[in-house]
Amino acid sequence: xxxxxxxxxxxxxxxxxxxxxxxxxxxxxxxxxxxxxxxxxxxxxxxxxxxxxxxxxxxxxxxxxxxxxxxxxxxxxxxxxxxxxxxxxxxxxxxxxxxxxxxxxxxxxxxxxxxxxxxxxxxxxxxxxxxxxxxxxxxxxxxxxxxxxxxxxxxxxxxxxxxxxxxxxxxxxxxxxxxxxxxxxxxxxxxxxxxxxxxxxxxxxxxxxxxxxxxxxxxxxxxxxxx
Amino acid sequence: xxxxxxxxxxxxxxxxxxxxxxxxxxxxxxxxxxxxxxxxxxxxxxxxxxxxxxxxxxxxxxxxxxxxxxxxxxxxxxxxxxxxxxxxxxxxxxxxxxxxxxxxxxxxxxxxxxxxxxxxxxxxxxxxxxxxxxxxxxxxxxxxxxxxxxxxxxxxxxxxxxxxxxxxxxxxxxxxxxxxxxxxxxxxxxxxxxxxxxxxxxx
Numbered sequence: 001x002x003x004x005x006x007x008x009x010x011x012x013x014x015x016x017x018x019x020x021x022x023x024x025x026x027x028x029x030x031x032x033x034x035x036x037x038x039x040x041x042x043x044x045x046x047x048x049x050x051x052x053x054x055x056x057x058x059x060x061x062x063x064x065x066x067x068x069x070x071x072x073x074x075x076x077x078x079x080x081x082x083x084x085x086x087x088x089x090x091x092x093x094x095x096x097x098x099x100x101x102x103x104x105x106x107x108x109x110x111x112x113x114x115x116x117x118x119x120x121x122x123x124x125x126x127x128x129x130x131x132x133x134x135x136x137x138x139x140x141x142x143x144x145x146x147x148x149x150x151x152x153x154x155x156x157x158x159x160x161x162x163x164x165x166x167x168x169x170x171x172x173x174x175x176x177x178x179x180x181x182x183x184x185x186x187x188x189x190x191x192x193x194x195x196x197x198x199x200x201x202x203x204x205x206x207x208x209x210x211x212x213x214x215x216x217x218x219x220x221x222x223x224x225x226x227x
Numbered sequence: 228x229x230x231x232x233x234x235x236x237x238x239x240x241x242x243x244x245x246x247x248x249x250x251x252x253x254x255x256x257x258x259x260x261x262x263x264x265x266x267x268x269x270x271x272x273x274x275x276x277x278x279x280x281x282x283x284x285x286x287x288x289x290x291x292x293x294x295x296x297x298x299x300x301x302x303x304x305x306x307x308x309x310x311x312x313x314x315x316x317x318x319x320x321x322x323x324x325x326x327x328x329x330x331x332x333x334x335x336x337x338x339x340x341x342x343x344x345x346x347x348x349x350x351x352x353x354x355x356x357x358x359x360x361x362x363x364x365x366x367x368x369x370x371x372x373x374x375x376x377x378x379x380x381x382x383x384x385x386x387x388x389x390x391x392x393x394x395x396x397x398x399x400x401x402x403x404x405x406x407x408x409x410x411x412x413x414x415x416x417x418x419x420x421x422x423x424x425x426x427x428x429x430x
Binding site for chain 1: 303
């Protein structure tokens with residue numbers, strides 16, 4: 001029997017997960033709704049002080065995005081584990097790293113990308129200038145894949161664990177710190193009239209590192225969890 | 228061919244089995260017997276490579292399955308306790324997704340033919356969520372027809388199946404074995420095959 005083409009397996013998993021998300025829209029919408037609500041509570045709670053809002057906007061929006069993307073992690077492998085699909089993925093004749101990569105890509109498309117797309121609208125509430133808004137979206141575009149990649153490791157480690165949600169939060173939030181610092185830092189710098197490039201470059205480095213190691217670590221964690 | 232040599236399996240501190248060996252040639256079917264908790268599922272998971280034995284090796288074509296890797300997995304179809312079906316997809320969509328994962332591209336038509344073989348074609352338009360337990364099992368078994376594999380490892384394939392479906396499965400197994408396939412299965416109900424069945428009792 002010929003070895004299957006890796007690209008076909010990758011596409012097959014992404015397509016299946018996207019179709020599942022389209023059938024069950026509530027879960028991706030929860031993530032997005034959470035982001036919108038949290039980001040909108042701050043202007044309401046702090047009152048109409050344009051200067052204060054502008055100053056806190058990068059940090060607040062980034063933290064809100066981070067918490068929202070963490071909420072979605074719990075279901076990343078749990079559903080596949082419960083119905084036995086994860087066993088089939090492990091037993092498929094293609095590298096597990098690749099299948100895991102496909103799961104992460106699908107997860108980001110469903111729960112990360114919408115955050116990036118809606119962030120400019122939320123930034124308007126904070127009275128940010130247009131070029132800063134563009135940099136916020138850009139930093140989230142580079143940063144949210146890092147969150148999905150790191151989160152995948154924690155999601156894989158907590159497969160089948162009771163109370164996995166809290167454990168995932170405790171495992172991932174400390175690891176999210178570099179992405180948060182560089183991401184919010186890039187927007188801050190732009191707001192202060194400086195170049196955002198150094199922070200964005202460091203965020204890009206985080207992404208490169210995560211791309212290299214996270215799928216491997218996740219694949220190993222899945223093997224251990226299934227044993 | 229598949230052979231196991233001196234397998235030992237521990238669950239916690241309890242030894243489920245030890246010194247277990249067998250060799251299975253093309254066209255042979257191994258029926259694993261044993262009471263609940265005797266280690267049947269553990270044995271099947273070891274044979275698949277999902278878990279590791281405490282001692283001993285499993286070999287495919289005289290090569291340890293760890294070393295054979297993708298080559299072994301390309302010959303293997305596993306049907307576990309869980310049906311591995313997505314509740315929100317239709318039966319055919321489930322089969323196509325499984326075929327893509329197995330790297331054996333299937334068409335809409337071959338998926339429909341497989342569903343027809345197990346008598347669940349009329350449920351085609353429904354999401355799997357709406358199916359009964361037995362119907363889900365039939366869809367899960369239809370995967371065997373979509374993805375051509377040499378070795379079938381089936382954990383309680385008859386669970387929740389009615390007499391008709393059990394006969395369908397037996398006929399499928401017979402033709403699989405006649406074509407030189409191998410099968411390992413566990414079952415509490417008797418399965419009637421034309422080919423002689425080897426049996427392995429776990430105590």
